[in-house]
Amino acid sequence: MHKKNKRNILKEITEQIVISFFFVSIIILIIHFVFIDKINNYINIVNMISIEEKDITYPEVKFDNVSKRLKDYPLWGKEFATLDIPSINVNLPVFQGDTLDIMRYGIGHYSGSLFPGEGGTIILAGHNDRGFLYHLPEIKVGDKITINAVYGTFTYEVESTRVIDAKDNDAFPFYKDKEVLMIYTCYPVNTIGHKTHRFLVYAKKVGESYEK
Amino acid sequence: MKNKKVLIYYLLELVLTICLFSLIILFTLKLTVLNKNYFIKQLDKTNYYHELYTEIDNDFENYIRPSGFDISIKNNLFTEDDLKEIINKNVDNFYKGKKIEIDTSKIKDKLNSNIEEYCNKINITITDDDSINLFKEEFLKIYTNRIIISDKINDLNKTFTKYNKLINILFISILSLFVILSIITRILFKKITLSIPVITSILLFIVSYIFIVSKINISSIKFWNTSVSNIIKNIFNDNIKYILYICIIGIILELLKLIIFIISRRRKKRV
Structure with missing residues (x-):
């Protein structure tokens, strides 16, 4: 019985994790096909103000x-x-x-x-x-x-x-x-x-x- | 029939997941960007008032130089505390949906007094009032424009107020839906388990975090000035931090639930 209980608990936990991963996949697919353009636009807007300072040697004026x-x-x-x-x-x-x-x-x-x-x-x-x-x-x-x-x-x-x-x-x-x-x-x-x-x-x- | 029941159960769980995920996002927004006290705290934390004071002082000096006046006419026109009072009042107005206005009467009086003192000092009489009045007008515009940043601020205020109200309605609606669906799940399936919504939400946040961090270099954000850049970075980081705390609480609750479940099963077995 004890072993059976352990198995049942493990089975339930595994089932919940698998279902969760499945739900994550569905949600990501929906977001990808429906909202990805809007999300990319917002990311581009934010990236316009994300300016990395690079150590560049600027060429001489010639x-x-x-x-x-x-x-x-x-x-x-x-x-x-x-x-x-x-x-x-x-x-x-x-x-x-x-x-x-x-x-x-x-x-x-x-x-x-x-x-x-x-x-x-x-x-x-x-x-x-x-x-x-x-x-x-x-x-x-x-x-x-x-x-x-x-x-x-x-x-x-x-x-x-x-x-x-x-x-x-x-x-x-x-x-x-x-x-x-x-x-x-x-x-x-x-x-x-x-x-x-x-x-x-x-x-x-x-x-x-x-x-x- | 059994298959139909299982399908309905998982559909309900999916909707509960979406509700929980949305609630967490809305909740963190309400703690940060939509929270007036949080915003005012950020202004203090990033030393915004001092930076603004320096910028206005610098702009005043740039404008005075070609005017023929001495730099001394900008002395003692305003203090950092004056700026803090004006900004805090207008932040309050912004969050309440009221009009943003800058009272320039105090600084105008001091400017008039400084100009008069300067003219008396160098013994000159002003003959071109238009030129001086235009100077004062432009001078005060510099002050106002630096504080409100954009002349579209009142339009932005209207949009912000509209979305703020919408978010509040959305939060209450989604919370109500979440509670109702949980009750329906309990009634129909004799169990109330939020494990799937909690685990799915945590996984979604991990995926979202990895996605955002890979696409945006938050630490390199530079906008307007150092303080505003730091405020934007802090908002991003604080939202991520609060979501992380909620996820950790979720994991702890799930583990606790599991421990209680194991203990209760063992007790049943002993009985």
Whole structure:
């Protein structure tokens, strides 16, 4: 009897475990055939914010003389050039990106524009305080501007200047066939309060030399 | 006839399993994401208020620089405790389905006072009121936008409230169904056993855990800032932890049931 009882108990436990595994299989199959697309969508959404930090050595910024394009672009927030305007005593680092955080340290390069040497529109921005672009409104037509990038040196000559509304995006035409440097800062520079205008400088390329 | 009875029994057990599995998930959600106190605890735990204070202060500085004002006009405008009070009040509003609003009157008065003090200090008279008023407006927008994160927060609140109510109704409905089906099983089959639902639920949770962990790298989640990333990670991990505790309780209860069953059989035998 004792053995019979043991056998009965074991039989019942085994039966319950087998049934449980069977139920798990059915439920997983139902979920797979009915909900798998939705589940994968949710997983993809979560994976978009799951960013692994990898120890990668980023390649140096280099210029391709054939395609006239950079081979590897500067990382966001990284310095890749200096801006030199001797006529108004400006010598500032240029960083990739133009957020307010980046512009605390120098000139920001608008990432939607091209880079010096690429033959199109280049847009740089800087704060209007002293030590930055406070004296930009004093720049004159014909003044020289030099950008010393890690891959080459580029010289520009001021063609014109304008005061524009802060929301005037048409003041920044996007050229692909001629290299135009546009530098802007908040305007007016010597008032306090919210600046509703920008002082914009247009300069054409007059010289270049590339790093070997 | 016997086969039909066996089929009905296992169908009932399958439905009981689905009910138990759903109840456990809903219960852990109610303990975590749907629990206001849990969320406020996470804000404290991840040092959210300090990080937010630093971000707002940084944004203020970035905005002041091109304005011509001195950085000192942002001094003493608000404290971490002020932020904590505003956020806790709005979290409470969020969970109650009320509108999210940020009262900027206190910070506005202090800003006005700081600007006046600065102008008196450097001996200047403001002639362009529009420019200054626009400055103050944008300044306060920075403060509000950082706290509420998105201007869609009130729309999100409506959706959240709707789903919160739905989950509560679902929980009560599934619990009622679970109890009723257990009673029906007892009446029809003269036994009430939840072993199959418990074991199946535990197995399903193990499979789900392995699936989720293989598809998502929870520890690498980065969203908005460090605190918010940590809150999201904690929610994931706490849900998994509570489910694990419930599974362990389930296993212990099953083992206890087995021990009691063996002991009662032995006693019967002796009698």
